[in-house]
Every structure is written in structure tokens, then in C-alpha cells.
Amino acid sequence: MASTTIQVPRETRDHLAELAKERGVSIGQLVETLAAQTPTAAQRAERLAADRDVVRNVIGIGISDEEFEQAPDILGNIYKIAAAKTRAARGDAA
Incomplete structure (x- = not known):
């Protein structure tokens, strides 16, 4: 190179x-x-779009990008919930 x-x-x-x-x-x-x-701004935007698509597919509800923008930190809350469930499944303290 x-x-x-x-x-x-x-x-x-x-x-x-x-x-x-x-x-x-x-x-x-x-x-x-x-x-x-x-990551570049374009890469961050691509990741955000992919993450939103995953959330839409997992919960089975069509949430628009505008609704994502108006909502609280949905992905952050989903990650917190997933982490709490993982800890609970492993028997870790909350």
C-alpha cells in the first residue's frame, strides 16, 4: 500500500x-x-439505520425515523433491558 x-x-x-x-x-x-x-458520519448514519431496522423487525412494529427521533433513547433503553435480562439469566446481581 x-x-x-x-x-x-x-x-x-x-x-x-x-x-x-x-x-x-x-x-x-x-x-x-x-x-x-x-466511523465517518456516513458510517454512523448507516449503522443507525441498520439498528433501527433490527428494532423494527424484532418488535414487529413499523416505527418511522421521525418517531425514533422524537422518542427517548430507544436503542439505549433496549440495550439496558437486554443487559438486565442477560444478567438475570446468568444469575448475576442486578
């Missing part, structure tokens, strides 16, 4: 160098990892 040069302030370069050293990788590998772990 071809590489390129990115210009950043010295302080940023030094910070990246320290982070890379701590992780035992090069600055290029560190930047590559950080970029791979950080």
Missing part, C-alpha cells in the same frame, strides 16, 4: 509518537488504527 505524508503541529506529532511508543507500533500504524476505529 502506498503511504503519504500528513502535516501536523509538532506537539501533535510528539503526542502521536508517545502514544505509538506506548503501544509498540509506528505512528503510521497508530493513525491507521485510530482511523479504522473512528
Whole structure:
């Protein structure tokens, strides 16, 4: 794969160098990892749409995107409920 040069302030370069050293990788590998772990706005929107489709399919009710936007944190609440059910099934404390 071809590489390129990115210009950043010295302080940023030094910070990246320290982070890379701590992780035992090069600055290029560190930047590559950080970029791979950080989704773009389009990727976040795609994930949100996919998550909403899963919720619609699981509960069997057609909820519009506008209804999702107006509702409280539906996905967050679903994740909390699922986590509580998982803990209960394993016998963990709530």
C-alpha cells in the first residue's frame, strides 16, 4: 500500500509518537488504527439505520425515523433491558 505524508503541529506529532511508543507500533500504524476505529458520519448514519431496522423487525412494529427521533433513547433503553435480562439469566446481581 502506498503511504503519504500528513502535516501536523509538532506537539501533535510528539503526542502521536508517545502514544505509538506506548503501544509498540509506528505512528503510521497508530493513525491507521485510530482511523479504522473512528466511523465517518456516513458510517454512523448507516449503522443507525441498520439498528433501527433490527428494532423494527424484532418488535414487529413499523416505527418511522421521525418517531425514533422524537422518542427517548430507544436503542439505549433496549440495550439496558437486554443487559438486565442477560444478567438475570446468568444469575448475576442486578
